Amino acid sequence: MSEAIRDLPKHERMKLPRQSMPTQDAEARAQNFDEVALGYPQETALMEAMRCLQCKRPKCVEGCPVGVNIPEFIQHLKDGDMPAAVRALKADNNLPAICGRVCPQETQCEALCVVGKKAAPVAIGRLERYVADWDLGHPSPPPAVPPPSGKKVAVIGCGPAGLTCAGDLARYGHKVTIFESLHAPGGVLIYGIPEFRLPKDTVHAEVDYVRSLGVEVRLDTVIGKTYTLDELLKEQGYDAIFLGTGAGLPMFMHIPGENYNGVYSANEFLTRVNLMKAYLFPEWDTPVKVGGKVAVVGAGNVAMDASRCALRLGAGEVHIVYRRSREEVPARAEEVHHAEEEGIRFNFLTNPVEIYGDEKGWVRGMRCIRMKLGEPDASGRRRPLPIEGSEFDMDVDMVVMALGTRPNPLVFTEAGGLERTKWGTVVADEQTGKTTKDRVWAGGDIVTGAATVISAMGAGKNAAADIDRFLRAETAPEEAQESAAAG
């Protein structure tokens, strides 16, 4: 970057355009599972960093569920002090290379960016990814952790909420064990989000960082089956538990024909492809079967991921089928954009009513009905209503149901006193994550229902702080009161 740009006055800097991030060519990437977005080169990152106004009272930070000090890390980046940029970023975020890739920045930090009022907001997510990726390439010793507190915390679920909570608790000095039901750590980051959007090496590296803080990860352990919450508290001597098991149960539409071969839940399809690496079959053992013409029902990030996986696995035609309109699409803007570039076809205001099968029990078509938008519903979005007599048939041989997920109730076996809502989510304090059960906190999708990686991380972070307060008060009540008064 030239010195001339560095010295530009504020009003001139504001004229710099938002720097675009290089991506793999759409046609090429539709054939492979390599990462789509390639990250900023140094020059571009510095140019983008110049666009940050270094607001005294930064709005962007308020938009970040984990409260990353955004202007600070960008300033260090601008100054060329990468280790300092990393420290600033990781002070509040244990998983920045992941967040830089999968956060919906456009509705969070970037939505509040002051630059964004007159021009395109600073590309905070891309800068975060740049700094985090630099860190992964230049490993530094983990931050020093305080002396052991003597307290043991069990974190259930090794996804974004659990990893964040565990990392923070370790940094507070507590002994943390994460229990994970699958054979690999990462939760939805591993089984759900595909390689081309979030490389698994990046996930492994950030999980290793959390481990380097002293966190133990126990895989293949299903809480509710292998152990129960009450056993962890009463028999295994854990002083507190954080529940971050997410929302892992798939939803189906309960329409006729949903059990034909060729109908997958998005969870199953993505787990086969991502966790089990079915795209590497037969080198890897798990198979997946992709049709010639695929319908993915839903329009969230999971639907985008499923449709783009199907395309990469050789589907000739992939359709998103969504009952609302483009305005209501819940997926991250970049994912929709990438999906469209790759040739995914969007069918808005369309809802399946029945799936047809052939004599061998395989999907051969899907009957849909056209929808229109009515009055706003409880979610604030206009309610989709069927248009009578508008049924039509889609000629598809595979259907993926990406309709959202619910919490998995397995973890609630022998968990007396843990109150739940009628949707199966856990009742927890919005600020602290404290549940109705003694010594148990919860956060992420298990509380909110399916949401984002970063909101789960925010909940994990808040719960860690509250668990720490609780454990300290228990060890030395007077000391805790003093520090509370001082704070």
Next chain:
Amino acid sequence: MYEIVVKEDLAPVTKLFEVKAPAVAKKAKAGQFVIVRIDEEGERIPLTIADYDRERGTVTLVVQEVGKTTMQMGAMEAGEHFATVTGPLGIPSEIEKFGTVLCVGGGVGIAPIYPIARDLKEAGNTVLSIIGARNKDLLFWEEKMRSVSDELIVCTDDGSYGRKALVTIPLKEMLESERPVDHIWAIGPAIMMKFCALTTQPFGAPTTVSLNSIMVDGTGMCGACRVEVGGQTRFVCVDGPEFDGHEVDWDQLLTRQRIYPEQETVAVERWKHECQCGNGS
């Protein structure tokens, strides 16, 4: 990693593994299953628990070589390790004192029927058992089954051992005899369980079966194992694996077990080729 402490060849294609998994062994109950993965590249397959030893911290699994993964398992020996043994999963069998119970095990289903028969016996039931297989080579655990049964009938489809009959024949005869049967367990290949259920239905005899669907995670998150039972879609992994055999949509189950035949062929061919090359031939 989960060490294989004992490996036994029960029959040419039927292998027994006693695997070190103390946390699973501590909780395991008859009727439950584990998810096993051989190695890093391995698939996750459900295997019903055939036995467990809480003191030794082991679970016993019986595997019939039918596909690539089970063939690869069959080639493994004591001292080697499985990458994953997760569980115990699923809901345990509802063991209570029914009176007289009938336990039917077909083929590799003899393994999971054994702990159920044993627990039923211990609960004070009169246990009548039928075990059967296509031929003598596929039969195992006759003595073990006899030790927990008041009566045992052994049959083979081809008559190479015991009585020449499908298990449904002695099953029907027992139901037709004077003796009242209060509950039936039938475990084996889906087609055998289907015909057992059809056999017992006219007698109104409650019949529990243990379904063997395709699974991935085994904890309710993927839905691969779903099947209609009593007109409702149920997940075998968390709602089962045991269900009322008279309510199961057997044809749907059989169809859903055949999603990947081409891939299975590819994987088996590839494995056989690798084996031959590995043997240096």
